[in-house]
Amino acid sequence: MKDWEYNELFDAIQETYEELLDEDRGYRYAKAKLADEFDNLGKIEDVIVDTAIGEIAIGHEKVFVGRIEGITKRLSMFNPQEAEDELTLEEIKDLSRRINKVIEGLRNAEIDNNSSAE
Numbered sequence: 001m002k003d004w005e006y007n008e009l010f011d012a013i014q015e016t017y018e019e020l021l022d023e024d025r026g027y028r029y030a031k032a033k034l035a036d037e038f039d040n041l042g043k044i045e046d047v048i049v050d051t052a053i054g055e056i057a058i059g060h061e062k063v064f065v066g067r068i069e070g071i072t073k074r075l076s077m078f079n080p081q082e083a084e085d086e087l088t089l090e091e092i093k094d095l096s097r098r099i100n101k102v103i104e105g106l107r108n109a110e111i112d113n114n115s116s117a118e
Contacts, residue, residue, distance in 0.1 A: 001086045001087070002042060003041070003045075004041070004045060006048070006087055006088075006094075006095075009041075009045060009052070010048065010051075010052050012038075013034060013038060013048075013049060013052040013053070013056075014052065014056075016034060017030050017031070017056055020033050027056075028064070031053055031056060034053055034056075035049070043082065044082070044086045046074070047074070047083075047095070047099070050070075050071045050074050050075055051075065051095065051098050051099055051102055053067075054071045054075065054102030054103075054106060055098065055101075055102055055105075057071070057102075057105075057106065058102060058105030058109055061110060062111065062112035063106060063109040063110070063111065063112055064112045064113075065111045065112065068106045068109060071102065072103055072106050072107070075099045075102060075103055078095075078096075078099055080092050080095075
């Protein structure tokens, strides 16, 4: 990964999410803004971003159906071998475990059909 270390990116996303929550615009806005701020960083970075946002999303009562579909689709296409040049074996194992947890969590999430980010 060019500009980030594995855990550093997860930490930056969580920290930015908490800062966005402090703006009192709600968790929907914060998740939408995260997806925008951490967009197109690189192939593996984007998988990490989707995983981190997915981890945040499954912690909420409801998850917007579009977010469920998008994250699930992208994470389902993750091939651990594609990350071998950028992540350590331990990081790949951790990421794979986290991806599986997010996909399962989103499958069981209550669907929110309201697309409003506010």
